[in-house]
Amino acid sequence: FQKLNFRRLWIDHKYLTLIPMYEAEVASIRDVYNDGRSSPPIPRNVPSIAGRILWIRQLCRCIEEPMEIFRRREKVIAHPRMQKSIKMYNALLNVFTHYEMIYHKAWYDSAVVVRMALNSPLLLKDPRTNKYIVNFDPYIHQLLREAEYIA
Numbered sequence: 680f681q682k683l684n685f686r687r688l689w690i691d692h693k694y695l696t697l698i699p700m701y702e703a704e705v706a707s708i709r710d711v712y713n714d715g716r717s718s719p720p721i722p723r724n725v726p727s728i729a730g731r732i733l734w735i736r737q738l739c740r741c742i743e744e745p746m747e748i749f750r751r752r753e754k755v756i757a758h759p760r761m762q763k764s765i766k767m768y769n770a771l772l773n774v775f776t777h778y779e780m781i782y783h784k785a786w787y788d789s790a791v792v793v794r795m796a797l798n799s800p801l802l803l804k805d806p807r808t809n810k811y812i813v814n815f816d817p818y819i820h821q822l823l824r825e826a827e828y829i830a
Contacts, residue, residue, distance in 0.1 A: 709771055742768055797819070
């Protein structure tokens, strides 16, 4: 219908009726964040930090996708009723970005342990039995799995 560009369709007016629904959705997502930020729902077999980052990115998508649709309509995004929604969106997006950066930094700082493990020899010789032992730190595998999820 948008391609037809008929004035009688009042497409921009229809978008304006969606603004209260979007504000309610943003408030609902804010409540989900406040309830789950200390222990978010993490899928099984997903490392803790990667799960938290995936969770917050999912919440970001829930508020970003509708806002992108509003941004395509210049009259709607400039309307005074939309300004409150934009402020709510920006505030919540800043909180989400801060949350993601905290956990990303924690993940990055924990990678120091892996750097030390990678500097140690892979094979060690047991002095009692004279057999070789594989010196593989399991944290390396965990860090690689987290990197896959985060990327």
